[in-house]
Amino acid sequence: MKVRVSNPLRLIATRPTMIVTTVHENGKVNGGTFGAYTNLSPTLIGIAISRASDTYRNIKRTGELVLNIPGIELADATFNIFGKHFPKNVSEVEEAGVSTVEGEIVKVPMIKECKANIECKYVKEMPVNYHVFVVVEALAGWCEEELKMQKATLMW
Numbered sequence: 456m457k458v459r460v461s462n463p464l465r466l467i468a469t470r471p472t473m474i475v476t477t478v479h480e481n482g483k484v485n486g487g488t489f490g491a492y493t494n495l496s497p498t499l500i501g502i503a504i505s506r507a508s509d510t511y512r513n514i515k516r517t518g519e520l521v522l523n524i525p526g527i528e529l530a531d532a533t534f535n536i537f538g539k540h541f542p543k544n545v546s547e548v549e550e551a552g553v554s555t556v557e558g559e560i561v562k563v564p565m566i567k568e569c570k571a572n573i574e575c576k577y578v579k580e581m582p583v584n585y586h587v588f589v590v591v592e593a594l595a596g597w598c599e600e601e602l603k604m605q606k607a608t609l610m611w
């Protein structure tokens with residue numbers, strides 16, 4: 456027997472929550488938590504991003520971002536630091552005590568402690584209420600060597 460649920464979209468919230476890194480005008484690395492995203496084609500990803508977020512503003516200014524997939528060790532920081540707003544002179548990355556590494560293609564740094572990272576560039580957007588559905592193109596992907604060996608899909 457099926458029961459009616461009050462929030463149907465929770466039934467399909469199965470993908471790993473990610474931390475999007477971008478760069479502020481002052482050079483500080485911004486990190487924001489995003490769960491509303493999906494793959495659209497072999498190279499395109501769509502993310503619903505609040506237009507009030509620093510992430511959205513930085514993507515529009517620089518055209519670049521990195522998707523960082525945290526492991527369970529970063530769950531607390533993902534919710535309680537990257538999931539909250541900080542002023543531009545405070546980097547969530549520094550607050551969370553994680554480190555960054557340079558990618559190969561974009562200027563935005565990647566979070567070293569994350570299990571996987573995808574370097575991306577902005578493609579287009581569509582307004583959806585107070586969010587903007589931002590379409591980005593994956594330019595390069597990185598993951599922990601053991602995950603590649605297992606051909607693992609990240610599902611936490």
Ligand SMILES: Cc1cc2nc3c(=O)[nH]c(=O)nc-3n(C[C@H](O)[C@H](O)[C@H](O)COP(=O)(O)O)c2cc1C
Pocket residue numbers: 472485486487488489490491492503504505507508509510511533534535537538539540541586
């Ligand atoms: C688990 C989780 C998932 C989230 N998913 C989204 C999302 O998909 N889109 C969005 O706009 N904000 C989402 N947020 C809220 C942002 O993380 C929050 O607004 C954050 O301050 C954005 O950071 P920024 O202002 O540095 O860009 C989520 C927060 C949490 C804790």
